[in-house]
Amino acid sequence: xNAPKRSRTNIKGLLEYISRYMKRGPIAVNRICMYxxxxxxxxxxxxxxxxxxxxxxMTVEEFIGALVRHIHEPNFKTIRRYGIYSxxxxxxxxxxxxxxxxxxxxxxxxxxxxxxxxxxxxxIIEEFGxxxxxxxxxxxxxxxxxMSVRKNGRLRIKYAKNEDARAYMRLENMxxxxxxxxxxxxxxxxxxxxxVRFDWEKQRQIYMSDMWQYGADSN
Numbered sequence: 262x263n264a265p266k267r268s269r270t271n272i273k274g275l276l277e278y279i280s281r282y283m284k285r286g287p288i289a290v291n292r293i294c295m296y297x298x299x300x301x302x303x304x305x306x307x308x309x310x311x312x313x314x315x316x317x318x319m320t321v322e323e324f325i326g327a328l329v330r331h332i333h334e335p336n337f338k339t340i341r342r343y344g345i346y347s348x349x350x351x352x353x354x355x356x357x358x359x360x361x362x363x364x365x366x367x368x369x370x371x372x373x374x375x376x377x378x379x380x381x382x383x384x385i386i387e388e389f390g391x392x393x394x395x396x397x398x399x400x401x402x403x404x405x406x407x408m409s410v411r412k413n414g415r416l417r418i419k420y421a422k423n424e425d426a427r428a429y430m431r432l433e434n435m436x437x438x439x440x441x442x443x444x445x446x447x448x449x450x451x452x453x454x455x456x457v458r459f460d461w462e463k464q465r466q467i468y469m470s471d472m473w474q475y476g477a478d479s480n
Contacts, residue, residue: 287331409434 288303294316295302301324306312319327345354385393394403406426408419416434421427 287328406430 288305292305293301293303298321300318300320302316302318303324304314304316307315342348344350379387382392382394385391392402394405395401396403405422407421407430409416409430410419411417416438418427418430418434421430
């Protein structure tokens with residue numbers, strides 16, 4: 262095969278040309294313009310002349326002879342391995358490839374770890390040096406079973422790890438709401454009592470001022 266010299270700077274184009282040459286025959290059927298049993302007329306692009314289209318007419322014997330030249334000898338290898346693909350270096354390159362893959366995997370793991378979003382507990386550990394999920398008394402770790410938030414004045418379960426946790430949180434929310442209701446009721450009752458309570462000290466001062474005023478008028 263004669264690869265065009267000017268395309269050797271275009272690696273992608275050269276590889277495409279070689280791939281087409283290896284995959285199919287030396288000439289495509291659609292390039293044959295005429296065949297009358299004795300002569301064959303076909304066209305091709307001349308790589309040496311800026312891909313200009315040329316037309317050639319041959320006898321059947323000449324055409325077959327031109328095609329036969331592209332038939333390889335038995336056991337002739339059309340592709341040979343060089344460099345890292347060489348058979349001589351195959352064992353060594355396998356070992357190099359294993360080491361290289363381990364290095365790349367380690368680098369990817371480090372990048373993923375650096376770009377991973379840290380949890381609130383991890384950020385607290387980095388900031389204060391203490392694990393908020395570890396009990397300071399017994400050393401055991403807390404487990405987050407759920408979370409409740411107040412919405413429209415009432416506690417709502419935002420997250421529950423499982424159904425047992427959800428049932429427990431629902432019961433605790435009812436207890437908290439009941440206790441809060443009692444506290445709010447006592448506060449409102451106390452506030453109302455303060456508003457209507459008879460202020461004896463104030464009434465005494467008013468009464469005494471009236472009495473002094475009455476005594477002054479009598480004299």
